[in-house]
Amino acid sequence: MIPTITAFERSPDRGKGQARDMRVRWALEEVGQPYRVRLVSFSAMKEPAHCALHPFGQIPTYEEGDLALFESAAIVFHVAQRHAGLLPDDANARARAITWMFAALSTVEPPIVDLGTAKLVERGESWFAQRLPILEDRVRDRLGKLSDRLGDADWLDGGFSAGDLLMVTVLRRLNGSGLLEEYPNLSAYLARGEARPAFKRAFDAQLAVFTAASTG
Ligand code: GTB
Numbered sequence: 001m002i003p004t005i006t007a008f009e010r011s012p013d014r015g016k017g018q019a020r021d022m023r024v025r026w027a028l029e030e031v032g033q034p035y036r037v038r039l040v041s042f043s044a045m046k047e048p049a050h051c052a053l054h055p056f057g058q059i060p061t062y063e064e065g066d067l068a069l070f071e072s073a074a075i076v077f078h079v080a081q082r083h084a085g086l087l088p089d090d091a092n093a094r095a096r097a098i099t100w101m102f103a104a105l106s107t108v109e110p111p112i113v114d115l116g117t118a119k120l121v122e123r124g125e126s127w128f129a130q131r132l133p134i135l136e137d138r139v140r141d142r143l144g145k146l147s148d149r150l151g152d153a154d155w156l157d158g159g160f161s162a163g164d165l166l167m168v169t170v171l172r173r174l175n176g177s178g179l180l181e182e183y184p185n186l187s188a189y190l191a192r193g194e195a196r197p198a199f200k201r202a203f204d205a206q207l208a209v210f211t212a213a214s215t216g
Pocket of ligand 1: 013020070
């Protein structure tokens with residue numbers, strides 16, 4: 001059965017692949033599962049029909065037969081459980097890969113989102129210049145420890161996993177901040193993730209939505 005996901009009709013990032021449908025697209029591409037995309041506008045996201053799928057009126061969602069899911073990481077986990085390629089078979093290695101999925105979302109992503117949100121909505125505030133280095137140092141704290149753990153390995157724990165997929169999408173949110181460049185092994189890790197053919201296919205697919213919307 002071909003699943004259907006939802007994505008922004010017009011992504012505010014202009015096709016840079018920062019919206020969270022990118023994670024889902026990438027996971028589906030990694031496992032070779034074809035998918036359909038239903039594009040939704042900001043207003044349609046708040047309509048009852050979409051809120052029945054997503055309680056918070058957001059993207060992405062995932063529909064497969066009578067199964068409807070929301071939360072990008074839960075969808076990635078579902079895809080990883082149903083298909084080979086994103087989680088190791090060995091039970092302990094699988095548990096560690098899942099741990100990295102949680103680490104990406106609950107330990108690394110929050111300070112990165114806090115920094116991004118501050119830059120977006122607090123830039124005009126009188127205290128912004130004082131707050132910015134505090135937020136950047138919180139990100140550095142996480143990046144430094146992640147960098148130490150990764151060392152010179154290609155991936156976080158053995159082969160590429162759903163943990164790496166989520167971590168790479170989280171780190172991509174630092175593009176343009178200059179922070180990632182302070183950790184050469186993390187920059188290389190990000191580049192390694194982005195070089196995967198499945199990432200490129202997912203990226204191109206979401207970019208095509210933006211390109212079609214701006215030329216059409
Ligand atoms: N925890 C949920 C998940 O992981 O699925 C969060 C889902 C979420 O934040 N969805 C956002 C959304 O639907 C899009 S991804 N927002 C519309 C709304 O809430 O009304 C977040 C996002 C949006 C845009 C950019 N960007 O333009 O750079 C980056 C990230």
